[in-house]
Amino acid sequence: MNRLQGKYALITGASQGLGRQLAIDFAREGAAGIAIVSRSVDLLEKVRHSIQEIAPNTQVLVIGADLNKHEEIERVVATTLNEFNGHLDVLINNASTIGPSPMPYLLDYPLEDFHNVINTNLIAPFLLIKKALPAMIENSGSIINVTSDAGVISGSGEHLSYL
Template identity: 75%
Template sequence: MSRLQGKYALITGASQGLGLQLALQFAQEGAAGIAIVARGAELLEEARHLIQNAAPEMKVLAVTADVSQPQDIERIVATTLNEFQGRLDILINNASTIGSSPMPFLLDYPLEDFRNVLNTNLIAPFLLIKKVLPAMIENGGSIINVTSDAGVTGYPGWGAYGISKFGLEGLSQTWAAELEESNVRVNWVDPGNMNTAMHRAAEPDEDPTQWADPQEVTDIFIYLASDESKDFHGQRFEAQEDDFEKATHEAA
């Protein structure tokens, strides 16, 4: 349980759901420090306590911020790098918003809501990668963007969220191509249907017990964050399919 020994990570959307589970798993895997980011201060502080209890010797930094705001992104990166003495090995762009709920068709989609979804789900990952790259280039690192099947197929009613994930897929591919000759690798993961607050809000009529618990899909993220995956760059993974087994088999 030390695949991330000595590494420093920044995880957005980490007060609950997948982000929180990733932070807890990273702590158990020996990370030296984790910065967690979310908008809600109370939930974020609860998350910080959980993570710190899981790894008392690890640095846990909680940054209350809204990634849809460029000035908050500046503060997130500056605070994180200051706390970690300029070091960052892992960036997980997990923060996401579903937008209007129940989700309207595009014809009825409010413009401000549409913009907010794009700012959170697409512009924020672009800016975060851009801002942390100088700290990652020298020692190398792993950037993992959280995508969705709604970023591959346009579903009616998924509006701005799906469009933002289409954009994130293209953003990931472009960053990966431009960083091909560097020590920084970029991959993106579709975690599949999970029992999270956001998914319950998106599909209130569905049975959430049929969806995976976030802790069931963390293995591929840990693998991609670790040095074991150093040869994987510019690839898309589906956490609930056989991608993790294929990746580890190929690496072996």
């Protein structure tokens, strides 16, 4: 099937896990171009290789970036739009962090770690949407925000106390 024929996507957190698999699946479905973003360029290069084995005609753009740095977000979107000739049909905000492990009670949460979690999981996706949306409107693009229940259920399956 080629359900994504001619479509261009930007996927954050694409070096492993769900982001990696989404990038591969988008290529398999005929995406014309996929920008894959992560802090780890080495892992992204492995993802690029996997994609090119499956879909050699898919343009794969590897972008190493720390999305906690707002200037990096600007660069990610600008580079993507430049390389894809202004086209962007799908934005997947998949990059995230769960913070310190084991997850502390909220009252004990270190402020620096809390800032990092909020910046990565809330501010960065907002800024990516804000920067990418103008290019996506004309083609009725899609924005997918990935989240997890890690903030409600700990790794042991126990509900966390917030106070």
